[in-house]
Amino acid sequence: MSFFQQKPAVSSSSTIATDADMANDIVINNPAEDSISDVAFSTQNEFVFSASSWDGKVKIWNINNGNPQAVAQYSHSAPVLSTRWSGDGTKVASGGCDNIVKLFDLTTNQEQQVGTHDSAIKNLRFVNCGPTNSQCLVTGSWDKTIKYWDLRQQQPIATLAMPDRVYAMDSSNQLLVVGTAERHIAVINLTNPGQIYKTIQSPLKMQTRTIACYPSGDGYAIGSIEGRIAIRYLDEEIQKKSGFSFKCHRKTNPNRSIGASSQTDVFSVNSISFHPIYGTFVSAGSDGTFHFWDKNKKHRLKGYPAQNGSISAVNFNGKGSLLAYSLGYDWSKGHSFNTQNYANIIRIHAPTDAEVKEKAR
Template sequence: MSFFQRSSTSTGTSLTMATEKDLANDIVIPNPAEDSISDIAFSSQRDFLFAVSSWDGKVRIWDVQNGVAQGRSQYDHAGPVLCTRWSSDGTKVASGACDNTVKLFDVASGQAQQVGNHDGPVKTLRFVNCGPTNQECLVTGSWDKTIKYWDLRQPTPISTMMMPDRVYTMDNKQQLLVVGTAEKHIAIINLNNPTTIFKATQSPLKWQTRVVACYNQGDGYAIGSVEGRCAIRYVDDEVQKKSGFSFKCHRQNSTTRAAGAQGQTIVYSVNSIAFHPIYGTFVTAGSDGSFHFWDKDHRHRLRGFPSLNASIPVVNFNRNGSVLAIALSYDWHQGHMANRPDYPNVIRLHPTTDDEVKEKRKK
């Protein structure tokens, strides 16, 4: 379905498209890493404290005080770091890397230690609450085609689960854990029974999955793919039939026209999706350098932003949704040939407004 396309009509553009003035209050952190940024995660306990993982093999912790961002801590892996997240109590930061290790950094002591490993690069991780006791553990997903659950007090995993293929992306809310792998496989896990795949399905989108993100209610998830599409999915089959859909996004109409041909549409990857922690609306960001806020329940775009002239590999909200962190870095969508030395490497902290992120009922 393409009802979101209404947002880009001549009558809707002025209402839904932001301008550079809407970015005027952003805090800009130049050179927050020495290579492309792979992930951003805010503390669960503080509004302006966040961790950044990057391809330079480091995880850095930044803090914003009085509008100024300051680097607080950093620690290293022996390879590019692909993911990072905070523990629920805000005392520790976990990370996974291409050195196949999982590390845990204690914020108070400033010490990092290896707490897990895989047989391939660790692409994604989340702190989750598992089983009847609601025990917090760390779940990690790897290109070795497994996910592993870790009790951080033990050197070996609680459980290892085979996935259909290499793990590209993973997210969780409530008791829902969704894993996206190569070949468009989607594994849905109920964390009340964390060692069993509750439902195995495939992405309805045609091309490779880049990101999955779970709804706040834990009843469904969104999928973003390399073909500039987003799918809205629900775990319950009946709800999916009624409310599931997909839509086009992160596409641009080319201004050049071949002789006798219509202008071409340039398609960009959807690299990142994040749900607002209060309102349940969501943001998508892509290789075109733009980000857009959407309302899935009323099926329309809330606000779209112009391209920031560099690809966006990841975005994330802080704990109350008052800030959206936006990474501008090369995302490898054109291979190593396009990774210029002068490519921007920036983090923008965008203060959100209700006009951008709060649902608006259709009149």
């Protein structure tokens, strides 16, 4: 289905999946006491991943041989909103509503506080930056700053003011992109991390929910709460030629209509992740579905049926052979829908090339 057709899902075996296509997914029931906020695979082990949760904990899981085992756990004093792995795969970083950046060393099972913000930490990423291309940790906060941390010291290497509260952030190669409140997008070249290279207004009309950078580092995708994704390129000429936005994570509701026309329910795009090998991407939303997309051909590769709950986060492992996605309440329908029976699950899907590889013309 073309991005531009904007039609309901067609009954084609090549683009529409069924529950049978998910029968072999690894399922982790009740992985936390509250919704999962983020999932991230180890940079060195394709079967190990971390999951942060609103219950204030970060758990590390090993799913080798299809038998999920929690191998480590540590805590914050408030909900944890983001987790990522160091380049050597020995450490897990996390941040959240206690305003603290923590680092957990898997070789010693020791945790330490490595930094703070003046408000909640929404996102963090390990990046290589500066003239020496050294690894550091960058954190984005609701205090309207990002900070770069050398993990050997308590004070940040640098603090960079953002246009507003940080809502989304991602990096690839020398590219760091930060999405803030009021739909600002800050683009940073990590060879010069101390200043913003360019600030734009999001082409999407509603609040930014997620950002994901292309593996090639030459562009990024933006997802909004209004069921839209924008495909952006750094090069202005390429952007004019190949940049676009499209509708997704929407569902026709026959129970709501104006005259003879059914109305469409619109859902938030909660998470986007790019395949590290093929450069295609997956999106997931409040409608409980995830879809694989080919941005170059402007085509949906495969869409999966709605699960029993919103999908809060998705992420590929380093080889693109596994996709983790978490089901849990995302507060998109307010307090009254947060019932004890709401699903809280992590599932691991092994995508085939037919699902994620760019199709030949």
